[in-house]
Amino acid sequence: xxxxxxxxxxxxxxxxxxxxxxxxxxxxxxxxxxxxxxxxxxxxxxxxxxxxxxxxxxxxxxxxxxxxxxxxxxxxxxxxxxxxxxxxxxxxxxxxxxxxxxxxxxxxxxxxxxxxxxxxxxxxxxxxxxxxxxxxxxxxxxxxxxxxxxxxxxxxxxxxxxxxxxxxxxxxxxxxxxxxxxxxxxxxxxxxxxxxxxxxxxxxxxxxxxxxxxxxxxxxxxxxxxxxxxxxxxxxxxxxxxxxxxxxxxxxxxxxxxxxxxxxxxxxxxxxxxxxxxxxxxxxxxxxxxxxxxxxxxxxxxxxxxxxxxxxxxxxxxxxxxxxxxxxxxxxxxxxxxxxxxx
Amino acid sequence: xxxxxxxxxxxxxxxxxxxxxxxxxxxxxxxxxxxxxxxxxxxxxxxxxxxxxxxxxxxxxxxxxxxxxxxxxxxxxxxxxxxxxxxxxxxxxxxxxxxxxxxxxxxxxxxxxxxxxxxxxxxxxxxxxxxxxxxxxxxxxxxxxxxxxxxxxxxxxxxxxxxxxxxxxxxxxxxxxxxxxxxxxxxxxxxxxxxxxxxxxxxxxxxxxxxxxxxxxxxxxxxxxxxxxxxxxxxxxxxxxxxxxxxxxxxxxxxxxxxxxxxxxxxxxxxxxxxxxxxxxx
Numbered sequence: 001x002x003x004x005x006x007x008x009x010x011x012x013x014x015x016x017x018x019x020x021x022x023x024x025x026x027x028x029x030x031x032x033x034x035x036x037x038x039x040x041x042x043x044x045x046x047x048x049x050x051x052x053x054x055x056x057x058x059x060x061x062x063x064x065x066x067x068x069x070x071x072x073x074x075x076x077x078x079x080x081x082x083x084x085x086x087x088x089x090x091x092x093x094x095x096x097x098x099x100x101x102x103x104x105x106x107x108x109x110x111x112x113x114x115x116x117x118x119x120x121x122x123x124x125x126x127x128x129x130x131x132x133x134x135x136x137x138x139x140x141x142x143x144x145x146x147x148x149x150x151x152x153x154x155x156x157x158x159x160x161x162x163x164x165x166x167x168x169x170x171x172x173x174x175x176x177x178x179x180x181x182x183x184x185x186x187x188x189x190x191x192x193x194x195x196x197x198x199x200x201x202x203x204x205x206x207x208x209x210x211x212x213x214x215x216x217x218x219x220x221x222x223x224x225x226x227x228x229x230x231x232x233x234x235x236x237x238x239x240x241x242x243x244x245x246x247x248x249x250x251x252x253x254x255x256x257x258x259x260x261x262x263x264x265x266x267x268x269x270x271x272x273x274x275x276x277x278x279x280x281x282x283x284x285x286x287x288x289x290x291x292x293x294x295x296x297x298x299x300x301x302x303x304x305x306x307x308x309x310x311x312x313x314x315x316x317x318x319x320x321x322x323x324x325x326x327x328x329x330x331x332x333x334x335x336x337x338x339x340x341x342x343x
Numbered sequence: 344x345x346x347x348x349x350x351x352x353x354x355x356x357x358x359x360x361x362x363x364x365x366x367x368x369x370x371x372x373x374x375x376x377x378x379x380x381x382x383x384x385x386x387x388x389x390x391x392x393x394x395x396x397x398x399x400x401x402x403x404x405x406x407x408x409x410x411x412x413x414x415x416x417x418x419x420x421x422x423x424x425x426x427x428x429x430x431x432x433x434x435x436x437x438x439x440x441x442x443x444x445x446x447x448x449x450x451x452x453x454x455x456x457x458x459x460x461x462x463x464x465x466x467x468x469x470x471x472x473x474x475x476x477x478x479x480x481x482x483x484x485x486x487x488x489x490x491x492x493x494x495x496x497x498x499x500x501x502x503x504x505x506x507x508x509x510x511x512x513x514x515x516x517x518x519x520x521x522x523x524x525x526x527x528x529x530x531x532x533x534x535x536x537x538x539x540x541x542x543x544x545x546x547x548x549x550x551x552x553x554x555x556x557x558x559x560x561x562x563x564x565x566x567x568x569x570x571x572x573x574x575x576x577x578x579x580x581x582x583x584x585x586x587x588x589x590x591x592x593x594x595x596x597x598x599x600x601x602x603x604x605x606x607x608x609x610x611x612x613x614x615x616x617x618x619x620x621x622x623x624x625x
């Protein structure tokens with residue numbers, strides 16, 4: 001039995017009609033993505049699949065940034081750690097995919113636990129946290145590049161074996177179709193898990209820290225401890241996303257752990273509307289799609305677009321697409337998903 | 344002796360560049376609690392001023408004189424267009440300056456190409472000092488940078504502007520009550536920091552490869568100079584620069600350069616954990 005004290009933390013209020021509407025809208029969206037393979041071509045399917053996997057990464061950052069106000073500007077540290085753990089284990093040590101994924105989760109969350117202990121307990125918050133975490137992914141990238149014999153250095157690793165499970169002594173290897181549904185299932189589960197998690201009592205503790213950490217401390221909450229837990233959960237999800245992403249691509253490169261990806265995921269979240277969970281998933285789809293379009297015109301154009309996106313999201317769209325929705329009045333439909341300004 | 348002295352000179356070169364670069368960053372950080380992630384681009388702009396002037400036949404010395412003014416121009420531009428509107432939004436400042444930094448890098452690449460820019464060293468050859476052969480340019484760099492840093496120290500301690508600046512860093516509201524125009528002080532300090540970074544860009548250009556994203560490598564180092572050294576004092580930046588510069592040179596001689604860089608950053612984070620105000624308290 002789960003101890004009562006723990007159960008109380010996840011206790012939920014009854015769903016309001018508006019929240020039911022919101023969840024049904026999400027359900028319809030998931031079903032639409034689920035039936036897309038009926039008419040989508042294989043290229044379109046791979047694009048949607050990659051976006052679904054990356055949207056777990058977007059969710060992990062939105063959980064941290066939107067729900068606790070810690071902006072990790074180097075979240076690719078954990079995505080990349082998961083990717084490299086998966087790649088190295090399945091490629092170099094021939095372990096099964098399950099061991100690879102579990103190791104990715106454990107290693108990504110251990111890195112977060114260590115770094116988070118040093119930073120969060122030292123009282124590093126807000127802009128200081130942003131900067132130090134940016135440095136964190138730069139450190140991680142330097143380490144990966146400095147070990148060419150182990151990680152493949154600048155070139156990375158190729159020929160990562162596909163996802164395969166042993167199920168009742170029957171070997172199942174994931175093909176493109178089953179990977180698509182695995183990606184859909186994982187991202188839907190992550191979304192619902194985080195949505196209910198932040199809605200419950202534990203979410204309320206996090207919210208009280210978000211609005212006023214000192215006041216939350218006055219009420220007896222060990223805020224550093226809770227923030228550390230949120231950081232570790234977020235890192236674990238990022239690691240999961242990285243591990244699955246690297247097997248679908250079959251390669252892993254230092255780009256997956258560096259500042260370029262780390263800052264791009266911030267744009268996904270900001271475009272979608274920080275703190276809304278669903279928004280960043282949509283933002284991820286939009287931005288990843290846009291990157292493909294723009295990169296097909298010119299590869300050097302994309303960083304320029306990213307740069308402009310950063311300036312715009314600070315000055316013009318502090319709530320991302322939620323800002324636009326507010327101009328048109330659509331946001332009233334999505335009251336269940338309240339967002340936060342970028343401060 | 345033949346290996347130690349050049350190593351010390353390399354170390355001093357890095358330290359003086361880091362201090363020049365870190366000064367502007369530390370002052371902005373001390374005043375606003377914000378890191379300007381586009382600070383690296385001031386250095387790139389300085390280096391590109393040199394390569395551009397040399398490509399049209401200008402001399403190194405002309406660039407050394409002009410670059411600070413180019414830095415001041417872009418510093419005032421960035422302050423007026425972006426930073427000024429974000430004084431109450433520190434996280435917004437970081438995101439916006441990161442965006443600006445990407446934009447400047449790409450615009451420079453569009454104008455000058457993404458390749459390595461040619462730089463002509465003003466001092467060819469070496470100087471023999473007490474029987475040890477040393478590259479002449481590095482000696483000049485360390486000497487010139489030390490002179491500039493000494494000037495900054497004097498301005499900071501002795502001039503009216505320096506007093507205003509220290510007052511605003513210590514307590515902005517109180518400084519304004521005493522009649523100091525805090526916003527103008529911010530603006531001047533920002534432009535001055537940009538000028539120092541651009542000057543650093545010219546000085547460092549002949550000994551590194553110059554390309555549009557060269558500033559980013561110095562940005563992280565300088566950032567750790569600031570957090571290790573503490574904000575708001577020149578002595579702090581000097582100590583931070585010495586620590587980071589020494590560690591990096593030392594590790595570079597013993598291991599893979601990327602691992603060395605990572606190790607320096609890790610050590611800086613650990614120092615940050617135990618001395619969040621930096622090594623030198625203001």
